[in-house]
Amino acid sequence: MPEVLFRLDPTRKFTEQEKIGHNRWHPDIPPVATVRPGQSFRVHCREWFDGWMRNDDSADDIRDAPLSRVHCLSGPFAVEGADPGDLLVVDILDVGPMEEDSGPLAGMGWGYTGIFHKRNGGGFLTDEFPDAYKAIWDFRGQKATSRHIPGVTFTGMIHSGLMGTAPSADLLAKWNEREAALIARDPHRVPPLALPPEPRDAILGTLSGEDFERVANEAARTAPPRENGGNQDIKNLTKGTRAFYPVYVPGAKFSVGDLHFSQGDGEITFCGAIEMGGYIDFHMDLIKDGMRKYGVSENTIFLPGNTDPQYCQWLAFSGISVTEEGEQRYLDSQLAYKRACLHAIEYLTKFGYTGEQIYLLLGAAPIEGRFSGVVDIPNSCATIYIPTEIFDFDVRPTAGGTTRVDAGRGAPKSSF
DSSP states (O other): OOOOEEEEOSSSGGGGSSOOOOOOEESSSOOSEEETTTOOOEEEEEEEETTTTTSOOHHHHHHHHHHOOOOBBBBEEETTTOOOOOOEEEEEEEEEEEESSSSSSSSSEEEEEEEEEETOOOOOOTTTSSEEEEEEEEETTTTEEEETTTTTTOOOOOOOEEEEOOOOOOHHHHHHHHHHHHHHHHHTTTSSSOOOOOOOTOTTOOOOOOHHHHHHHEEOOOOOOOOTEEOOTTTTTBBBBBEEEEOOOOOOOOEEEEEEEEOOOTTEEEEEEEOEEEEEEEEEETTTTTHHHOOOOOOOEEEOOOOOOOOOOOOEEEEEETTOOOOOOOOOHHHHHHHHHHHHHHHHTTTTTTTHHHHHHHSSSSSSEEHHHHHSTTTTEEEEEGGGGGGGSOOSTTTTTTOOOOOOTTTOEEEO
């Protein structure tokens, strides 16, 4: 096993550990350790809410989730010899749930998926599903099942939702300027258009005093993906992945977190993956001047992992860029993907599930999402592919009609 460079004690909160990580992006957050090019090491990760969510049949924890605390990131790790303009080569050697197979923290034999309330984060379909819901998933090896969505079993694609390098001061200023301009378009929107710097609940490694106050007021939230990678939520960043991250500051300052047992493309419920804590093993290397050599001035490129579940039969749903009210939009691929998701939800509720159960399932199961047509004016076409083998019954259309399943107790709900 590689040396553990960031160890987490499950009995202590994220801010009480021997080494303190962070939950904001800023170039001045000190590294927790330094690694050499060519070195392999292990990192423990806490699930993104640091144990806030509970393995129970209530969605109150989802409803009341303190978004100002996320994400709990392990790092940053400085890489010897890394200079701005380099590419950081990150190999994921292994990734998995926490080593304890049962306990109170997500990753100890279980994980969760949540539909966030529209007034507290929302989601891709927040207008159609404005209330808070939760599904608990139990792990058995690589398989996931849920008491809240019966009749479904699937193999997880364990991956990290969030990895990235620290921004430079100039890049951070650019983020804050452009996101502030976006917020100014509709400052009272629910959910908001973007999340500005928020000193409350900031975790900034070992910074203290005036340095902490300054950085807390400048640092960017970790919710969106940005040029440094960040919260991309790409389900293919699994074991066997090689990713190439732009380096913006000396040492690169690489961080990781937000591990997922499984996820569908888009993580559409916002907390759409099966969230968990666990471990991830890395091997680091550098390509000097790689950003210029390969034209990678922003955002990561990667070679996907090789541990995808082997599903061979799929039921696909399509959508176009026309609203439910019949309004024509011009090549709106986001709307087309939304309509494809809604078509899948409407179809699968005919088997006895609630819409919320299927919404949760589409976020958690390894569905494939694709922009299938983006040039044929005026309509974009998007599709989602659902593996039929994940269901305990046949979900394909037949002349005999649908099979009605016992949807069980359903997904727990909480409203404001």
